[in-house]
């Protein structure tokens with residue numbers, strides 16, 4: 244009898260999918276493993292490969308105690324294959340197969356559509372590790388360094404999760420796709436990653452925090468949609484990935500929050516009350532709030548692009564065939580088929596922003612994006628509460644969904660963060676008011692100094708309120724190896 248809660252360590256690859264008795268897949272994964280390690284060493288964190296990092300490793304899929312913390316060298320991290328426990332008698336939650344038993348194998352008719360979705364999801368996982376490759380060199384503290392590496396090893400595990408699905412359920416094509424996932428490279432001219440936001444740079448730690456807050460949250464929403472899949476193994480793997488994803492967004496939210504906190508403290512100590520007095524604030528060695536807002540604008544809008552076109556027949560097909568559901572599909576009170584339902588979608592027509600009701604089936608992407616925006620608003624409100632608590636008069640805002648878009652109905656539309664339509668020339672002239680300029684980037688870069696003394700923090704960021712795994716403030720989260 245297979246133990247599906249605790250993880251088996253009797254093969255090189257920890258798993259709860261019975262790999263030791265599934266020789267074919269075990270062999271395929273073992274064949275893929277050296278390439279993965281090569282990729283990690285060549286494209287993952289630059290340096291630190293010999294250092295001991297205090298990391299959590301998944302050792303169970305029991306929600307009450309699934310992880311253990313210990314020092315580990317990153318290349319020796321136990322990346323494993325973990326699926327959430329099977330729900331007994333699970334049914335397909337939406338579309339034309341509504342109510343039928345969930346599939347344990349991929350139905351032939353949906354094979355290529357399903358493979359494409361798994362490959363796209365899989366491609367984002369190593370991409371973010373590549374984007375964050377150099378951040379270790381400018382870590383503001385050991386605590387932050389450890390958090391970066393935690394996020395990185397878990398994105399690595401998410402890649403394993405998708406590779407397992409490809410190798411197990413998609414035969415030869417799946418194995419080829421698994422190899423390709425290690426060949427594309429974020430930002431590469433010849434073989435870029437599949438989605439735009441995953442080819443952008445993550446040049447500094449504020450970008451990292453914005454990325455983990457906004458872009459990992461897109462990841463959360465995509466995983467939520469796939470967790471509703473009628474294809475049960477995909478649903479189970481995504482459900483477990485969501486447990487890990489929560490920490491990535493925590494790193495982002497608290498990272499931005501600590502940056503804001505430090506800025507407000509420095510302003511108060513210097514008696515600066517005007518948050519737009521940028522030169523004076525920057526002279527204190529902290530990042531002014533308007534610049535933090537620009538970073539927010541950038542990462543939020545890049546993340547909105549990841550949801551694809553507002554109206555999409557591909558998305559309709561994925562929903563209708565039961566491959567992908569809506570956010571919290573089983574909790575929605577409707578027919579789950581969207582036979583006659585409509586959904587409001589905003590459009591940009593002849594220089595005007597209009598709202599149009601379209602068949603809800605075609606607006607699946609838009610709905611998921613709306614759910615995302617609502618979810619993303621929570622942290623923004625908490626950042627504002629922090630600013631207020633510090634007595635500073637400034638409010639962070641999510642920009643309008645038509646601002647700075649490269650995909651969908653608002654692609655290249657000259658719309659301000661407030662949602663006003665202006666001329667293309669005005670927009671171009673005012674771009675640097677809303678998005679980080681080269682000078683902003685240079686300034687932030689100038690603050691990125693490495694701090695590796697336990698318990699100490701770079702001047703632009705406040706310490707966290709609690710340690711990871713309840714460790715004390717001066718805990719040595721990374722033991723830097725003395726060469």
Ligand SMILES: [Fe+2]
Pocket residue numbers: 368397398401462488
């Ligand atoms: Fe991930």
Ligand SMILES: [Fe+2]
Pocket residue numbers: 398459462488491
């Ligand atoms: Fe993530």
